[in-house]
Amino acid sequence: METRRLQLLLELSRLGSMRAVADALSTTTSSVSQQIAVLAREVGTPLLEPDGRRVRLTPAGRRLAEHAVTILAAVESARADLHPGTDPVGTVRTAGFATAISRSLLPLVLEFADSHPGLRMTLHEHEPAESLALLVADEVDLAMVYDYNLAPAPLDPSLESSPLWTAPWALGVPEHLAAGVSGNALAVFEAFREHDLIGNSRNRADEDVVRVLTSLAGAGPAVRHKADSLDLVEEMIVAGLGVGLLPADRPHRAGVRLLPLAEPEVRLRSYAVIRKGRSTWPPLALLLEKLVEKRLSAVP
Incomplete structure (x- = not known):
């Protein structure tokens, strides 16, 4: 079900006529009628019934409109939660070698508890190959790994890394x-x-x-x-x-x-590694920003 169709149905339950819905949402009466008809086919039951020269919601239509309130609210909440400018809320799953957890992640756990209480981290101690396998499998969101300047480690093409300390x-x-x-x-x-x-x-x-x-x-x-x-x-x-x-x-x-x-x-060279395309998620973006800040502050 498309959220746009649920919104039309919800507005019809509130405003009482397709003309009023069309005016409120800057569309046409025929478009409102067609979209609600498609929605009825998707759910497999009539959502409207005649009421004189107008229409009204069936019991199933009213019930779906009630669900639409919750569904649309959840969608708006998700949009706000994922918007790059919003205050980070959520859990970032991390894996890394012991020194990186102690040196880089634990201080941020304490910092975020005060500055961003809606952001949490889970910490799992693993060696680099183990952490990268978890990251590729999407079982963690960020991996703290290392290699040596004399033995550079290859990186999976689905991942991207940020050099740290x-x-x-x-x-x-x-x-x-x-x-x-x-x-x-x-x-x-x-x-x-x-x-x-x-x-x-x-x-x-x-x-x-x-x-x-x-x-x-x-x-x-x-x-x-x-x-x-x-x-x-x-x-x-x-x-x-x-x-x-x-x-x-x-x-x-x-x-x-x-x-x-x-x-x-x-x-030894340490890196923060994520899956490509994930860096705009606010909690992960903030964590990466703080890790890079700590790297830059350590540069003489």
Whole structure:
């Protein structure tokens, strides 16, 4: 059923004649009659009956006019809710890696609670491939993902991304083995070529970076252990199980030394990813705007 036809029927129930409806809606009497006749065929029951030289609504017509009040109100509410200029109302479903949730999304949850109480977010912690799969399946509205400058990740053509913050990464090694190790990233990897490397158990990005560096260095540590938590990676390093890539700007535990990786530099790059065509939805548009604002404010 077209909402325009429901509006004609509702106006007829209020004004009592097709002529009055035509005048009120700047159309013709014949157009009003034809559209209501089409509506009657759609619902499968007569909506009008003769009343002298005029017509009146049948019981079914009156009942449908009552439904029209609710239906048209809901349509207007939806239009207002989705209009780009309206105050955002709704729930944005997000998925992202732990650091992005902690660094980027949680502060906005608190901010929106005060500034936009009608906007809510659901948060799901996932590695990039998992988040992107949920986004492609339309199970989330926004994915916070990452890749590395040395191992760019391809993006599904149905998605679009906004670059956010970046962070330098280093090689975490047992502190007692760090003495005398210096030089660029290739020299660092060469120094630990005989050691095992601790990779990420839910994402291959670390391994891709290691593969690039070891190929440039001619040799380097091989992935033997995997862990999902950075804290666990550090524990495994202290226990002597190997070395691992760690954020250079993150506090680390005693017993771990972070060796800078430069020439080539290793940087994690974070992105906010959405489905194409969704950026005008007010709640999602606001969330993207705030994420980009935080990126720009972090630029020196």
